[in-house]
Amino acid sequence: MGAWFEIKDHFQENRLFQERIIVALVLSAFLVLGVLARLIYLQVYAHEHFTMLSHGNRVDIRPLLPRRGLIYDRNGVLLAENIPSFSLEVVPERVGNLDSTLAALQELIPLRDEAMADFRRRLKKKGTFEKVPLALHLSEEAVARFAVNRHRFPGVSVEARLIRYYPQKELFAHVVGYVGRINEAELQRLDPVNYRGSRYLGKTGVEKAYEAILHGSVGFEQVEVNAQGRVIQILRRMPPVPGHDLYLSLDSRLQAVAIDALGEYNGAVVALDPKTGDVLAMVSRPGFDPNVFVTGLSDKSFAALRDSPDRPLYDRALRGLYPPGSTLKPFMALAGLEWGLARTDKVTYCPGWYKLPGHSRRYRCWRRRGHGSVDLAKAVAESCDVYFYDLAVALGIDRIYAYLGRFGFGRKVQIDIPGERAGLLPSRDWKRQVHQLPWFPGETVITGIGQGFIQATPLQLATIVAVLAEQGVKRAPGVVYASRAPGAEKITLRPTRAAELVSINKAKYWEQVEAAMVEAVHGERGTARRISKDLSFQIAGKTGTAQVFSVKENERYTEAEVPMKLRDHALFIAYAPVADPVIAVAVVVENGGHGGSVAAPIGRRLIDVYLDS
Structure with a gap:
């Protein structure tokens, strides 16, 4: 059998090889x-971008927090300032083992659970790259102890920061308010750029209302750091803009004086300049030390404040609701004059009680033997209940509601700090909506002396009596009267x-x-006559007593037999001097008993101090 021979095409193979090459x-x-x-x-077009990325491995951008604006009173007394404080802070990504680091720190610097x-x-x-505070308000001893051992704790540092401090403590706690740590809900609504690195935010009072101008604008610095995160040099810096300083009225x-005059009583005192609406004093007792909220307080301490029966966190001046009692009577008298149902020469007889026509129930006057024949001036001066029972029935609840609303009862006064309540001015519609009941004639009777459903805050009472002082000029009160920009x-x-003008038919x-x-x-028989001793000027005032609980028709109210918490509230409203009013006051003393003996002297002390100054 013949052998096979492979015939190669060298030319073709060479050509194929060349094509592949x-x-x-x-x-x-x-x-x-x-x-x-x-x-x-990379080298030309994206050079700047990648240069920045490479620098990011050794360059850090840090926020520079602005100095929060200071707060002063009208005389330049410091109410809120910033003091230096040291805090222990951790950058998680620079810490090797976080749990062991925390355990070692716990041995070095005792930390609360x-x-x-x-x-x-x-x-x-x-983020793991951000500083997270571990301990605030470190003592000098703790700072020194950490400094000696700093080499053991990469990623941990002591930072010096300014924190808020309130030197007057409880004296201005409710009105100035306080700052506290920013919570998660607040973080969602804040400007992430301007609040980067910020830990505190105004929570109440002036601190909250004027947060935007107190906070200032954040700055930043671009720094070069080494592998341990220590700053080698500052590459670029944009300084922060401090917040505005505020001056309160x-x-x-x-x-x-107001706190001292209240003594052991709880209550509220508000004083205004009726010509401007400036708040001169606004006190709620008891108060609290706002400094404990700045660095945080324990759950136990907060619970003690929150659950205290005296309610120190509650701003009575702004939010406390009290029946105005007889302090309502001057406004009822004006309503009667306006509607032609009261005249200075018209006399009503007070036997010590009042009965609605066709009803047997007697509504008692505070003076059980009665006042006898009383005109409008005597009814206000001696606070005759029967006169105003009769006037209220003649007016009717619809006219009472319309007229008192013009002065601001049942409405917020629009003060420039948050938290105020509107009080309550009852009407037929209100009762039908809230209680699903009609309005009863007896409810009109007691409304005439400031009892029943009607309620007002001490701030409202001060604002409304200021309208009387200015003969119809109504101004919204305010606590901030000036500011100062940085520098x-x-x-x-x-x-x-x-x-606004509250107009009446005849001046x-x-x-x-x-x-x-x-x-x-x-007057000789005026309910506030005991404060008139040695006065060199005239005060126009009205006392009030507000019941805490109802007394049955044939029962007697004997103060000595009633527990302290159930005793009547004492009230007083006034302005002075009558010739040219420069101060209007409202005083509410919880369970104080009598407006003339307890609340009026407090008002007199405030007026004296202000006019003497």
Whole structure:
């Protein structure tokens, strides 16, 4: 059998080989061109971007917190300032073993369990590259102890920061308010740029209302750091802009006098300048030390404040609701004059009780033997209940509601700090909506003496009596009267508050009611006569007593037999001097008993101190 021979085509093989080489060279050329194009892009077009990324491994951008604006009273007394404080802070990504580091720190610097729990919570909300505070308000001893051992704790540092401090403590706690740590809900609505690195936010009072101008604007610095995170040099810096300083219309001396005058009683005192609406004093007792809220307080301590039967966290001046009692009578007298149902020469007989026509129930006067024949001036000065029972029935609840609403009863006074309540001015519609019941005639009777459903805050009473002082000019009260921008030498006054006019038919009605209120203080039988001793000027005032519980028709109220918490509230409203009023006051003393003996002397002390100054 013949053998097979393979015949090779060397020319064809050589040609195929050359083609493959050409294809490989073309592909290589394209790859080289692609690499060159990428190099050109990275080195030329994207140079700045990747330079920044590379610097990011050794450059850190840190926020610079602005100095929070200071708060002063009208005389330049400091009410809120910033003091230095040291805090222990951790950057998680720079810590090798977080748990062992925390355990070692615990041995070095004793940390409360609550502080550790707070740290764990904050750790979940922040990035691993951000500083998370572990302990605040470190003592000098703790700072020194850590400094000696700092080499053992990479990623942990002691930072010096400014924290808020309130030198007057409880004296201005409710009105100035306080700052506290920013919570998660607040974080969602805040500007993430301007609040980067910020830990505190105004929570109540002036601190909350004026947060935008007190906070300032955050700055930043670009720093070069080493592998341990220590700053080598500052590359770029944009300084923060401090917040504005605020000046309040409040007077520290009046505040202190009001607190002292209340003594052991709980209550509220508000004083205004009736010509401007500036709040001169606004006290709620008991108070609290706002400093404990700045760095945080334990759950146990907060529970003690929250659950205290005296309710120190409750702002009675702004939110406390009290029946106005007989302090309502001057306004009822004005309503009667307006509607022609009361005249200065019209007399009503007071036997010590009042009965609605066709009813047997007797509504008692506070003076059980009665006042006898009383006109409008005597009814206000001696606070005759029967006179105002009769006037209220003649007016009817619809006219009472309409008229008192013009002065501001049942409405917020629109003060420039948050939290105020509107009080309650009852009407037929209100009762039908809330209680699903009709309005009863007896409810009109007791409304005439400021009892029943009607309620007002001490701030409302002060604002409303200021309307009497200015004969119908009503201004919204305010506590901030000026501010000062960072670096400015002069202060900027806040805009003048708009005024409303409460018009009446005849101007003489103002004078007639004012004369009756002057008689209440300076008359022989006026309910506030005991404060008129040694007065060199005239005060127009009205006392009030507000029941805490109802007394049955044939029962007697004997104060000595009633528990303290169930005794009547004592009230007093006034303005002075009558010739040219510069101060209007409202005093509410919880369970104080009698407005003339307890609340009126407090009002007199405030007026004396303010006029003497």
